[in-house]
Amino acid sequence: MKRTSLLFAATMMAAASYAQQPQGDPKATEVYSPVPKVVTPGNSTADAPSDAVVLFDGKNLDQWESVNKPGSPAGWKVADGVMTVDKTTGNIQTKKSFTDYQLHIEWKIPENITGSGQARGNSGVFLASTGPGDDGYEIQVLDCYNNSTYVNGQTGSIYKQSIPLANACKKPGEWQVYDIIWTAPRFNSDGTLKSAAYVTVIHNGVLLQNHTELKGKTVYIGTPQYKAHGPAPIKLQAHGDKSEPISFRNIWVREL
């Protein structure tokens, strides 16, 4: 192509792109309210942000109670900034009830863990539990580092409902993190479901559940169903298997 032709082509292209510029006022699509509130983040993801309700800061179980004996102290052990499951005293739950929230919780499978399948470091985070016998909606905690089980029961599954998108388990003995975003179900006044629950689960920075819709409450046998409830505690599982008890630390929640 001759130089004059190249110049002509370039001029025509410039004219064409000018003609394609959108017309109108860009400010028409700029939104200025409501202004998102300022929240000071922690120095690391381990530190609770400024508006969090701290559920466990390593000192005591003041924010928790026994599930089997509501109003009685949670019987798990606290030492060295860590709480450890006591299988003899059963599940524990928050004294406070919640609806929608963002939850941060760290957990550790003991380095000397034994067992296999579901009997290897089994615990769980029950996102809304209304008392003894109600497992609410369980995000499974389990050692799935070189340990296989049914995939809708592995680490980060919505137990028996939703397979996680990945296996992000660290080795036993290393601390692991769940960041969970929970949208509670809503119910009509006659008890029927108005809107389903949704959950997002990030495990060690890896997305496992992406705004997953829940089919109902967790059940061990049968199919999940919804049963009307309001704000509810967060419950942690003392599973009855024989493997060594797991530990938790640094638990906080931001109500949404």
Ligand code: MG
């Ligand atoms: Mg469990």
